[in-house]
Amino acid sequence: MTRPLYPLAAVVGQKELVKALILCAINPSIGGVLIRGEKGTAKSTAARGLSEILPPVYPLADRAFKAGYFGSAGPFERLGPEALNPTGFTDARPESNRPLETAPAPFLTLPLNATEDRVAGGLDLGEALATGCRRLAPGLLAQAHQGILYVDEVNLLDDHLVDLILDAASSGVNRLEREGLSLSHPARFVLVGTMNPEEGELRPQFLDRFGLSVKVESESDLDLRVELMLRREAFDASPVAFRNIYQAQTQKLRQKLLAAAERLPHLMIPISIRKLASHLAKEHNVAGHRADLIIERAAAALAAWNGMEQVTEIEVIEVAPLVLAHRQREAVPPKPQEQPDRSKSSEQQQQDDQPEPSQSPDSSDQQDRQNQPDTKEQPESSQPENTDSSQDSQPQSKVNAPADSAETSQAPAQATEIAAETVFEVGPTFGVVPIRSPFDRIRRKGSGRRSRSRIIQKQGRYVKSGPDRGSGDIAIDATIRAAAPYQLNREKRPGLTVAIEPPDFREAIREKKMGNYLFFTVDASGSMGARGRMAASKGAVMSLLLDAYQKRDQVALITFRRDQAQVNLPLTSSIDLAGKLLAEMPVGGRTPLSSALTVTSREVRNALSKNPLARPIVIIITDGRGNVSLEENVNPVKEALRLAEVMTREKRVKYIVVDTEEPGAVTFGLAQKLADKLLAVYLKTENLKSKTLVDLVKNDSFFS
Amino acid sequence: MKNKTAVYPFAAIVGQDKLKLALILNIINPTLSGVLIRGEKGTAKSTAVRALADILPEIEVIRGDPFGLSPDEAEIYEDLSIALGRPVTSPPVFERRKVRVVELPVGATEDRVVGSMDLERALKTGEKRVEPGLLAQAHRGILYVDEVNLLDDHVVDVLLDSAAMGVNTLEREGVSFSHPASFTLVGTMNPEEGELRPQLLDRFGLCVNVGGLTDLDSRVEVLERRARFDSDPEGLALEFAGRSQQIADSIQRARQLIGQVEIDRDSLYKIARFSLELGVDGHRGDIIILKAAKTLAAYRNRTKVEASDIQEAAELALPHRVRRQPLMEISDNLQSVRRAGARAEGTGA
Known part of the structure; x- marks a missing residue:
């Protein structure tokens, strides 16, 4: 399938992107x-346009692959047939005296549903069936x-698959060990x-193993946008005519790339450049040494592209953002021993206008600052797109630094008087206790990392095959592959060409992309604003969100305050978005706990109807002090507890209640009651931290 | 599809003009x-x-x-x-x-x-x-x-x-x-x-x-036609055959005309401003508005894109592209599309 390509030379704007692509084309080992x-x-x-300006290669038709012609016709790398290890091929007879044809550089799209045998290579099925020979396709x-x-x-x-591909991309070699065959072949590609x-x-x-990264955005320049529309229309109307217009430019790019690749090996790299690269990597708090190396390679490629003899600082500086952007580590996590110092200096920090994300809410032995809310807005909370519609009508004061929210905790009397909604900073995050759904006999296996489970029904993505365990989900290709080598010796049944015997059966192992569903139901009522609880709670939710990100969960965010609960974020894999919303979640008003429970269970039900095999986990963060009922003249707390009881009928859902009530002389223990009714795991905010709960979680019955 | 008699005639659908228009535009282009x-x-x-x-x-x-x-x-x-x-x-x-x-x-x-x-x-x-x-x-x-x-x-x-x-x-x-x-x-x-x-x-x-129709007469009309369709699908199909044919003809005509539709540079700027005003991700929105506006012009039997085409096209092409925060409904976005249209018009003049 070939369609006319849109020429790279005709791409409007996106300079960085084009630069990065070209650098990688000059030296694919940039990664x-x-x-x-x-x-x-x-x-x-x-990316497609780039393939057009790459030099031609030997066509990698099946035949060429078999025969061991496996190199480039261009100057990139001259791999003779001898460079190959032809062990995997039954008829590897390089006919080195025959002239080789060339073909345009391949552009391959990896479909998301590709299976491993097609990515890395596997037994050639047709060949095996016809001749009984094992050969790799x-x-x-x-x-x-190339x-x-x-x-x-x-x-x-x-x-x-990501693993496999990144491995090959960075080493330039694909090592194959499958079905009794072993082979390694060069696989140098951009x-x-x-x-x-x-x-x-x-x-x-995975991020770290990509050599360069580019962030692309749409052009904000009107002229460019119009130019882009015009070109696209012209291209759609007549691709061939459009390509002709840019033919000369494409040819120029092609020659320049070729020249750059030829120049690259002869380029001088002064020692000072290496030092600069290392210095930059260190400066940006990058892990490992890969960044240094890639800066050097990319700078050399850029110098070659610019037609220079020697790499200079200018190139290093120019490529550094491409190399470092995705490797830079986030701010260093807070160190516990710093806490006392920090609270002492928090006043100082405020005057310095230094937002301190690592501020701990525990360090709250400061005087009351609540009545002097900082008018300065946090840069990340000033985006209007994140204020929800119900908020628009409300005046909103933002309490700025975490020091503030920590310090508000010293004003319990005034806390209840917070009339306007307040946005609290996110408290410090921490590693959280493992949260999993109970293991059951159902095979469902998500690609996430939270709960182990397999898919047994013929649904989901076929990732690989394994020995038959009687599921009935036979992996046809794998079965035939297994049977293929014996075909010559087996007796065939009439009408069938392939004789398959029970030992050949292979079963499909499928993955269903689901991870776990985590529903966060967060209390955002006024009572949460007291004593800096909100900052701590937000910290806790953020910690859970980070955990969800690592476990590849999907999360939903439901908040409740004022009269009812609302779904701020329907089930999504975008933990980023959830985090952003959380950070800007305003607090204020009463506590419609009953509404929260109904909204949550509705969302859970929707999720379950989409994926009946899912085992959603609902995490309710509240102090349990519901004071808005759904029906009139009903005790809100009792109503909530009754609802909670009903909710336990859905056995597929697990609940966790995180109690945010401050320990003190007067506690209501309402969250504890809620947890009991929900048959939920009950945790205090501070108990969420992984250290304190290691032992509990080792017990497998913890969540069942 | 296989059984032609069981298909409710396209022309017999009451109201839902936008829906019908969007489908027709897609068939044309x-x-x-x-x-x-x-x-x-x-x-x-x-x-x-x-x-x-x-x-x-x-x-x-x-x-x-x-x-x-x-x-x-x-x-x-x-x-x-x-x-x-x-x-x-x-x-x-x-x-x-x-x-x-x-x-x-x-x-x-x-x-x-x-x-x-x-x-x-x-x-x-x-x-x-x-x-x-x-x-x-x-x-x-x-x-x-x-x-x-x-x-x-x-x-x-x-x-x-x-x-x-x-x-x-x-x-x-x-x-x-x-x-x-x-x-x-x-x-x-x-x-x-x-x-x-x-x-x-x-x-x-x-x-x-x-959405559901709000006009009482139309609602009754829906009921009547549905009842007719259930009892006598062929009769209904026959009744609307002419009108459906008309639509089919204009689609056919527009398919031939669309290659000749032109748009002036000012209108292109208007489209670009539209997307910028709304903070639409990427450029696909621009391109779709342009295509939809041209298609609309062709459907209306014109060879030149008019301002109204662009406004209409934007209302179809942008609602779901407006960078929205999760709570904001897509139907709300339509309002902002209109506002942006007004602004784009204002600055464009």
């Missing part, structure tokens, strides 16, 4: 480009050699991955 | 990449999509080809047929048939959607053959997903892949195969049951929110 950004910003157009990694492997939405790809952060982040260990 | 229909239960969403059969134009296809390849795609016909193990007629014979509406059931398994290895063939003859899936059938047609928001995530991924490239690539279960799959994606959803992933949302060119 690929990760493109992060909005939808519809020429991500894939540019090349996978996508082999086909992409070309481009494009993975759209790489953050949604199955982890084991890896281009795209992702939309709204869909959830890529895991840090 | 398949590069508009589909429409998302959001609304409560019982608001003629599915009826309208199924009724499309009434007004769909005919296209030229290769006879006996499961993909419905066009004469332009004849060069790949042979390769595809061989991969499928189908007989090849050479040279290919063409025939005309209506654009197809292929329905993707919510519970569809992935192998039915993208295709899979033909098991029977593999066992009988030892040959590796591909059995095409729904995406193959939907090429050059309409892929209709009812309750698209309830679709399994991995099926959504597949849809996104194909919708983005116009090609369905099969790399699984030992099969490597790709075939053209450019389809118009029509999805319906009830927002109460959850939202769509932003990525999928963006793939729909247009979006309409449908």
Whole structure:
């Protein structure tokens, strides 16, 4: 399938993206480009366009692969047939005296539902059936050699495939050990991955292995936008005519790339440049040494592209953002021993206008500052897009630094007087106790990392095959592959060409992309604003969200305050968004706990109807002091407890109640009661921290 | 579709003008990449999509080809047929048939959607053959997903892949195969049951929110027509045959006219300002407004895009693209589209 390509030269704007792609094309061992950004910003157009300016390669048809012709016709890397280890091929007879044909550099798209055998390569089925010979059929990694492997939405790809691909991309070699065959072959390709952060982040260990990253945004310049529309229309109307207009420019790019690749090995890299690269990496708090190396490689590629003899500081500075952006670590986590000092200096910090995200709410032995709310707005909370519609009508004062919210805890009397809604800072985050759904006999296996389970029905993504365990879900290809080598010796039944015997049966192992569903039901009523509880609670929820991110969960955020609960965030994989919303969640008003429970159970029911096998976990963060009932003249607390009892009828849901009530002389213990009714795990905010609960969680019956 | 008498006539749908318009625009110009229909239960969403059969134009296809390849795609016909193990007629014979509406059931398994290895063939003859899936059938047609928001995530991924490239690539279960799959994606959803992933949302060119009719007379009209349809579908079809034919004719005319529609530079700036005002992600919004405006002009039998076309196109193309925070309903966005339109107009003059 070939469609006319949109020329790279005709891409409007997106300079950084084009630069990153070209650098990787000059030196594929930079390790690929990760493109992060909005939808519809020429991500894939540019990547496809790049394939056009790559030098031609030997066609990697099946035949060539078999024969061991496995190199580039261009100057990138001259791999003779001898460079191959042909062990995997039964008829590896390099006919080195025959002239080799060339073909355009391959551009391969990895579909998200690809299976491992097609990515890495596997037994050649047709060949095995026909001749009974075991031979490897090349996978996508082999086909992409000297070309481009494009993975759209790489953050949604199955982890084991990401692993495989990144391995090959960084080493330039694909090692295959399958079905009794073993082979390693060169697989040097430009890896281009795209992702939309709204869909959830890529895991840090994968992030680090992409050489460069580019953030793309839509152009804000009107002229460029119009130009873009015009070009797109012209292209859609007549691709061929459009391509002709840019042909000269495309040809120029192609030659420049070729020249750069030829120049690259002869480039001088002064020692000072290496030092600068290391210095930059260190400065930006980057883990490991990969960044240093890649800065150096990218700078060299850029110098080659610019036609220079020697790498200078200018190139290093220019490529550094591409290399460092996705490797830079977040702020260092707070150190516990710092707490006393910090609270002493918190006043100082405020005067310095230094927001301190690592401020602890525990360190609250300061005088009351609540009546002097800082008018300065936090940069991250000043985005109007995140104020919800009900808020718009309300005057809203934002309490600024965490020091403030920590200090408000010293004013219990005044806390209840918070009339206007207040946005509290997110308290410090911490590692949380493991939360899992109970293990059951149901095979469902999500690609997440929270609850182990397998999929047994013929649904979900077929990832690999295993020996037959009688599920009835036979992996046809794997079964035939297993049977193939014996075909010549087996007696066939009439009408059938393939004789399959029970030992050949292979079963499909499927994964269902689901992770766990976590529903956060957060109390945002006025009573939560007291004594800095909200900051601590937000810290707790944030910790759970971070955990959810690592476990690849989907989360929903439901808050309740004033008259009713609302779904702030329907079930989504975008933990980022949940975190952002949480940070800006206003607090104030009464506590409609009953409404919260009904809204939550409705959301849970929706999720379950989508995925009946899911085991949602509902985390309710509240002090339990409901004071708004659904029906009139009903005791709100009693109503909530009754609802809670009903909610336990859905056996697939597990509840966790996080009690935010401050320990003190007068406690109501209402959250505890709620937890009892819900058959929930009851935790105090401080108990969520992983350290304190290690022992409890080792007990498997904890959540069952 | 198979049983023509059972199709509710498109022209007999009461109200829901926007919905009808969005569907018609997509038939005229398949590069508009589909429409998302959001609304409560019982608001003629599915009826309208199924009724499309009434007004769909005919296209030229290769006879006996499961993909419905066009004469332009004849060069790949042979390769595809061989991969499928189908007989090849050479040279290919063409025939005309209506654009197809292929329905993707919510519970569809992935192998039915993208295709899979033909098991029977593999066992009988030892040959590796591909059995095409729904995406193959939907090429050059309409892929209709009812309750698209309830679709399994991995099926959504597949849809996104194909919708983005116009090609369905099969790399699984030992099969490597790709075939053209450019389809118009029509999805319906009830927002109460959850939202769509932003990525999928963006793939729909247009979006309409449908609600129940508020006008009493129209509601009664709906009831009457429905009753008529249930008791005498053929009679109703006959009554509206003329009007449906009219729509079909204007679609046909617009399909021919659309290549000649022009737009001036000022209007392009207006479109760009529109998207900027609203903070729409990416450039797809711009491109879709442009295409929709041109298509509208063609449908209205004009060869020049007017300001009203752009406003109307934006109202169809932007509601679901406005960067919205989760609480903000898509129908609310329409208001901001209008406001932005007013602003774009103001600064443009």
